[in-house]
Amino acid sequence: MKMKFGTKAIHAGQEPDPSTGAIMTPIYQTSTYVQSSPGKHKGYEYARTQNPTRTALEANLAALENGKFARCFSSGMAATDTIMKLLKPGDEVVCTNDLYGGTYRLFTSVYAHYGIRFHFINMLDLQQVEKVVNDKTRMVWIETPTNPMLQIIDIKAVADIAKRHKAQTVVDNTFASPYLQNPLDLHADIVVHSLTKYIAGHSDTVMGAVITNDQETHERLAYHQNAVGAVPGPMDCFLVLRGIKTLHIRMQRHCENGAAIAKYLKEHPKVAKVHWPGFPDHQNHQVAAKQMKDFGGMVSFTLKEDKQEKAFKFLEAIKVFSLAESLGGVESLAGHPATMTHASIPAEERKKSGITDSLIRLSVGIEDIEDLLADLENALK
Numbered sequence: 150m151k152m153k154f155g156t157k158a159i160h161a162g163q164e165p166d167p168s169t170g171a172i173m174t175p176i177y178q179t180s181t182y183v184q185s186s187p188g189k190h191k192g193y194e195y196a197r198t199q200n201p202t203r204t205a206l207e208a209n210l211a212a213l214e215n216g217k218f219a220r221c222f223s224s225g226m227a228a229t230d231t232i233m234k235l236l237k238p239g240d241e242v243v244c245t246n247d248l249y250g251g252t253y254r255l256f257t258s259v260y261a262h263y264g265i266r267f268h269f270i271n272m273l274d275l276q277q278v279e280k281v282v283n284d285k286t287r288m289v290w291i292e293t294p295t296n297p298m299l300q301i302i303d304i305k306a307v308a309d310i311a312k313r314h315k316a317q318t319v320v321d322n323t324f325a326s327p328y329l330q331n332p333l334d335l336h337a338d339i340v341v342h343s344l345t346k347y348i349a350g351h352s353d354t355v356m357g358a359v360i361t362n363d364q365e366t367h368e369r370l371a372y373h374q375n376a377v378g379a380v381p382g383p384m385d386c387f388l389v390l391r392g393i394k395t396l397h398i399r400m401q402r403h404c405e406n407g408a409a410i411a412k413y414l415k416e417h418p419k420v421a422k423v424h425w426p427g428f429p430d431h432q433n434h435q436v437a438a439k440q441m442k443d444f445g446g447m448v449s450f451t452l453k454e455d456k457q458e459k460a461f462k463f464l465e466a467i468k469v470f471s472l473a474e475s476l477g478g479v480e481s482l483a484g485h486p487a488t489m490t491h492a493s494i495p496a497e498e499r500k501k502s503g504i505t506d507s508l509i510r511l512s513v514g515i516e517d518i519e520d521l522l523a524d525l526e527n528a529l530k
């Protein structure tokens with residue numbers, strides 16, 4: 150039966166427990182499984198390889214991304230790391246220049262030393278993508294909307310260029326969540342998520358996942374997952390499964406509140422620029438309207454007085470918003486990319502991508518909008 154998103158979020162991969170009928174998939178807190186004769190077992194041998202709570206979550210995530218296969222990892226970075234193990238020395242990767250700081254660090258200070266070459270380009274410019282992607286390119290890495298500038302990359306257009314060169318396209322879909330955007334339907338080969346953010350949604354776990362339709366890729370990822378062992382514990386899988394059941398409802402409110410705050414900030418006399426893909430004059434707004442269901446709960450902005458101390462003053466004054474790293478939880482968060490999430494990116498690179506001293510990033514939560522607006526009003530004062 151073909152189900153819609155909300156029904157899948159609640160039911161996909163989650164049969165009542167076969168031994169008790171428990172409606173919630175139990176936390177199978179076990180390291181091993183008993184065999185009746187050597188090699189004769191119920192599909193589970195050792196918990197680094199498989200765990201039933203994890204299996205339920207993987208089936209659910211595959212369904213939400215319209216994919217056949219999913220693998221869960223102990224963090225979003227562990228998921229990304231395992232994808233990089235599909236490559237070998239001499240291979241080239243073309244990536245968005247406005248990458249998540251941790252991904253940039255993993256690429257440039259870990260994998261670059263293993264002989265993999267990275268090209269960071271502006272993927273808003275498809276001609277530049279055409280120019281840089283060549284037959285040595287094995288992978289094209291897209292993040293959209295990007296962090297923290299919320300730039301929108303045309304997934305289908307970039308993936309089609311990659312395909313002509315037999316390169317795989319990977320989309321980090323963390324900022325959109327599967328509710329807003331399904332990259333596999335837009336010709337991407339692999340989707341990676343930090344489940345830590347919108348998917349788990351309650352700021353209580355760190356986890357990651359990789360989803361694909363390609364069996365060979367899936368098997369290679371599974372091999373590395375088991376060989377390396379960056380697997381999540383069953384309790385964390387349970388928490389993510391519990392969070393997922395309200396993903397569609399939470400995303401609706403994140404989008405509603407995000408839109409209201411973006412519009413409020415745009416009118417504010419102390420605010421210079423607001424980045425939010427829902428504005429008709431946001432670059433590639435049309436692409437966002439086409440490839441996303443709505444515009445999300447992430448908003449960033451700069452102050453007219455573009456000074457770090459002014460941004461810090463604002464961040465010390467907020468009360469309903471909390472000053473913290475991360476995003477995608479039910480509670481509203483604010484951050485200062487230049488000194489927090491993007492501190493590992495050299496100042497020159499950072500400024501080139503628009504991450505100036507007063508840039509503030511908001512992860513708009515699902516509280517009452519009146520309270521959020523009053524908090525911003527007060528802190529801007």
Ligand SMILES: *Cc1c(COP(=O)(O)O)cnc(C)c1O
Nearest residue numbers: 224225226249321323343345356
């Ligand atoms: C947080 C994040 C990651 C890394 O995920 P962790 O779960 O923190 O390891 C990767 N990409 C994006 C876009 C993120 O926001």
